[in-house]
Amino acid sequence: MHMSRLSRSEPFLIVTFGVLSFFILILLIPIASIFLFFKPSIAEKVFMGQELAGEVRDALITTLEASLISTLILTVLGIPSAYYLARKEFRGKSAIEGFLDVPLAVPHTVAGIMVLTGFGRRGLLGPLTATIGLRICDSFWGIVAAMLFVSSPLMIDTVKAGFYSINPMLEAVSRSLGASAMDTFFKITLPLAWKSIVAGVILSWARALSEVGSILVVAYFPKTINILILEFLNEFGLPYAVALAVPYLLLTLALFIVLRFFVGQRFSLY
Amino acid sequence: MIEIMNLKTSLGSFTLEIEHLKVEKGEYFVILGPSGVGKTILINVIAGIIVPERGRIYVDGKDITRFPPEKRNIAIVPQDYALFPHMNVYENIAYGLRLRKLPEKIIRKKVLELAKSLEIEKILNRKPSSLSGGEKQRVAMARALAVDPKVILLDEPLASLDPKLRMRARNLIKKLHDRLKFTAIHVTHNIVDAVVLSKRIGYMEEGKLVFIGTVDDFIETKYAMPYINEIEEVVKRIK
Numbered sequence: 001m002h003m004s005r006l007s008r009s010e011p012f013l014i015v016t017f018g019v020l021s022f023f024i025l026i027l028l029i030p031i032a033s034i035f036l037f038f039k040p041s042i043a044e045k046v047f048m049g050q051e052l053a054g055e056v057r058d059a060l061i062t063t064l065e066a067s068l069i070s071t072l073i074l075t076v077l078g079i080p081s082a083y084y085l086a087r088k089e090f091r092g093k094s095a096i097e098g099f100l101d102v103p104l105a106v107p108h109t110v111a112g113i114m115v116l117t118g119f120g121r122r123g124l125l126g127p128l129t130a131t132i133g134l135r136i137c138d139s140f141w142g143i144v145a146a147m148l149f150v151s152s153p154l155m156i157d158t159v160k161a162g163f164y165s166i167n168p169m170l171e172a173v174s175r176s177l178g179a180s181a182m183d184t185f186f187k188i189t190l191p192l193a194w195k196s197i198v199a200g201v202i203l204s205w206a207r208a209l210s211e212v213g214s215i216l217v218v219a220y221f222p223k224t225i226n227i228l229i230l231e232f233l234n235e236f237g238l239p240y241a242v243a244l245a246v247p248y249l250l251l252t253l254a255l256f257i258v259l260r261f262f263v264g265q266r267f268s269l270y
Numbered sequence: 271m272i273e274i275m276n277l278k279t280s281l282g283s284f285t286l287e288i289e290h291l292k293v294e295k296g297e298y299f300v301i302l303g304p305s306g307v308g309k310t311i312l313i314n315v316i317a318g319i320i321v322p323e324r325g326r327i328y329v330d331g332k333d334i335t336r337f338p339p340e341k342r343n344i345a346i347v348p349q350d351y352a353l354f355p356h357m358n359v360y361e362n363i364a365y366g367l368r369l370r371k372l373p374e375k376i377i378r379k380k381v382l383e384l385a386k387s388l389e390i391e392k393i394l395n396r397k398p399s400s401l402s403g404g405e406k407q408r409v410a411m412a413r414a415l416a417v418d419p420k421v422i423l424l425d426e427p428l429a430s431l432d433p434k435l436r437m438r439a440r441n442l443i444k445k446l447h448d449r450l451k452f453t454a455i456h457v458t459h460n461i462v463d464a465v466v467l468s469k470r471i472g473y474m475e476e477g478k479l480v481f482i483g484t485v486d487d488f489i490e491t492k493y494a495m496p497y498i499n500e501i502e503e504v505v506k507r508i509k
Contacts, residue, residue: 177365
């Protein structure tokens with residue numbers, strides 16, 4: 001990259017560097033300050049104390065379980081859907097692709113209302129969800145549904161981009177050597193798109209873990225960790241919210257770093 | 271033996287129309303033509319990657335027009351070679367054999383044999399990304415030949431090689447064909463490929479095969495005009 005070294009004194013580059021520094025500062029201040037407000041004594045009360053610890057543990061488990069299940073469902077549905085979209089040209093394709101991105105544009109409270117009008121007790125498919133014993137309003141599966149709704153575009157779009165980046169001739173050669181379309185998918189396409197699939201999983205999982213707006217509407221109970229953070233802020237004030245937020249932040253960051261590291265190690269070989 | 275009759279395929283504003291083409295068993299048939307005349311599309315139709323609008327393709331007398339690619343036993347060496355990047359050279363060559371669920375011992379024997387004839391036995395453990403153009407081309411050839419295809423389709427297999435390497439690779443293909451007698455259709459814009467590799471050639475223009483015959487006959491046609499200099503060059507070199 002000696003190009004950038006040559007033009008280091010270029011005034012325009014200096015200006016962009018200034019902007020970048022400012023940008024980093026804006027992001028760094030809140031991220032760093034949350035740690036300054038963190039008080040171990042309060043955290044001890046929150047995580048060990050008799051009054052709060054049980055509720056915190058339950059919320060943490062609910063959040064992790066719901067986000068993992070929603071991500072798992074999305075992976076199973078997302079991979080074949082993305083493959084079809086990446087490999088097939090058909091009339092109305094761009095309309096369908098636009099439709100699949102709708103959850104990105106919908107305000108999250110509205111997304112929550114949509115989940116209720118679709119699958120809630122009084123919703124369009126309410127009678128059906130009731131007969132199979134699936135409760136949405138104020139239930140674990142309501143949380144899963146809300147998470148799934150808001151994070152689905154991230155899964156589809158990321159995996160689709162991965163499939164697009166694979167030379168279709170590789171699949172054609174595999175077929176000509178005797179592999180069926182399904183064999184080819186599992187032996188060629190999937191291994192080559194693996195990085196994008198893991199990226200899709202990470203992004204949609206991160207999205208699910210951070211979701212609060214639609215969950216507030218669909219299922220305040222059982223409480224998820226984000227709702228508990230809000231509740232702590234309202235009832236006990238900032239120090240308690242921070243005490244709960246920081247460990248949650250570290251936990252999620254650690255999960256993503258480990259995953260990213262794993263992906264980088266295992267699949268950057270070619 | 272492969273026979274194509276009344277084939278028609280349209281892609282956008284481009285139309286490929288092949289009235290009749292018959293390539294005998296064991297023949298190495300080169301289709302010559304400038305770029306953009308539909309040579310790659312023809313290869314893709316024969317391989318089953320593109321389904322034609324009408325027409326018939328027979329292999330050894332059997333109508334395979336509607337067969338999916340995996341049921342045709344027609345192997346392909348694409349222009350960019352399309353080696354599987356997540357497999358090493360050995361795994362690339364063994365791919366088709368493993369699909370046939372052959373015992374690993376037999377697969378190994380076959381891969382090593384081919385690797386020896388194509389002079390790639392020293393790179394069997396390497397990943398495609400670390401290979402040179404010439405090596406990639408030979409691996410793609412080995413991978414296609416491994417499955418004993420009824421027909422092997424070669425799409426400009428020598429185009430990305432520099433002239434010296436190109437000559438070596440061409441001679442290697444010729445030697446290999448003399449020994450193994452596989453049936454091949456090789457499309458190229460390079461007249462030397464045609465002259466060296468095949469007795470009978472086809473010439474394509476705007477989606478149609480406008481000439482089929484011997485190289486000598488071809489030189490007499492108007493289509494040979496742009497190639498005259500190159501042909502004289504080859505004749506001189508052969509003498």
